Amino acid sequence: MEAAPLPPSTAPKAQLIARQMRARIAAQEWLQGERIPDEADLALEYGAARATVNKALQMLAGEGLLERKRRAGTRVAVNPVRKAIISIPIVREQIEQEGMAFSYRLIAQKRAPLPPEIAREMDIASGREMLHLRAVYYGDGIPRQFEERWIDPAILPQIGAVDLRRFSANEWLVQNVTYTRSEIRFYAENADRRDARMLNVQRGAALLILRRNTWNEEGAITSVRIAHHPGFTLAPV
Amino acid sequence: MEAAPLPPSTAPKAQLIARQMRARIAAQEWLQGERIPDEADLALEYGAARATVNKALQMLAGEGLLERKRRAGTRVAVNPVRKAIISIPIVREQIEQEGMAFSYRLIAQKRAPLPPEIAREMDIASGREMLHLRAVYYGDGIPRQFEERWIDPAILPQIGAVDLRRFSANEWLVQNVTYTRSEIRFYAENADRRDARMLNVQRGAALLILRRNTWNEEGAITSVRIAHHPGFTLAPV
DNA sequence: CAGTGGTCTAGACCACGAG
């Protein structure tokens, strides 16, 4: 049990090799926690260059099926963690892709002291004066997202010149500001009174919330909470 | 504006190049929608092999910053989609990692006809007799997940021999069954009466729900709905 | 210390698809 003649196919060789390796793991020819042959041996076995085998192994490691360490070799992961790639939804595109009319409304725009809870997340002093925005995004007139955002005007003074009633802060940021770090979280929350009014749902409705904080070299740029209309689902690409 | 002397560093060259390219996009030296030089030119410019430049470009394309097409070249994405990798949480590991005691309880196990709603998702005939399981996972005795699962015993007859009071179907499946396709979704839902009782929360509480369907070559294997305790957050790796 | 994975290179062939 070792010969591994590559099946004929048009797929990239690295993918074919990766597929075969998955099968070997599934068939328990390679046992959990066990060390598998090193790249050089596998290259010989599969009749490929080491770089190609390396690519296949890195794919499997990326999927969480293998664990690789220098000198220690490659082992079959004991508890394969399932990984998935999700793309953070962009409202406008999502809505237009569904053939609906996109619209945006700025609900409020003011300067206000940063609440302690947000300040802690952004890792800056609370009480600092920041730009506070509330906005709703619609598809065919139905609310889809309610966005609440804090922006530091000290770091982004240019924001003052933007007409946020016409262009959402979101789009302006995406097109004009680079970030070096960001954190994202999803969780479920019951709609409070404001969420309910903005999204036109009952108070207490379960909402999928996205929280995102963004930094660049100069410090925290923005923090946003996006409440999604019930029925929104998040799915890997 | 084109010279790009690589800064000294210990990081892999491909990553350095990718970083520089990100900067060029951010600085709007490469404009949105615009075509950038081809791999051969970039290789010359950066003093690297084409394969290395290719690696950097593929990274950026993976991040959604670039769009690549054969013959048409590489362009800066117009609406950069933010992508993130999440790892599907494994209860046991998550709980043990937090230093809590993990426990599992099988609540119900019976054969029952598959409800139409689930059947549609699994793409098989409804009313078919399947194994239906309900289980709760605890951390230090506090409910963390309530799992409701359907398994096709026709495809997985071995499941009949497993003592599911001791080993969760989840773990048995992970270790013994390979799948070829799976779908995952996350969304928010208000706790119904059963969710509330199982998770020991109030009815109506907002819960993050994970739905997952899995297939192999023979057909649909299993469909599961996992309701998470409030407070659970999903974050990219 | 030395084995293993990480990465780079120069060259090559090929597939796709825009023009």
Added chain:
DNA sequence: TCGTGGTCTAGACCACTGG
């Protein structure tokens, strides 16, 4: 058609880390 990205190869050097 033919320029562009996709991929592979053989060889090389290096960094890390287990023994």
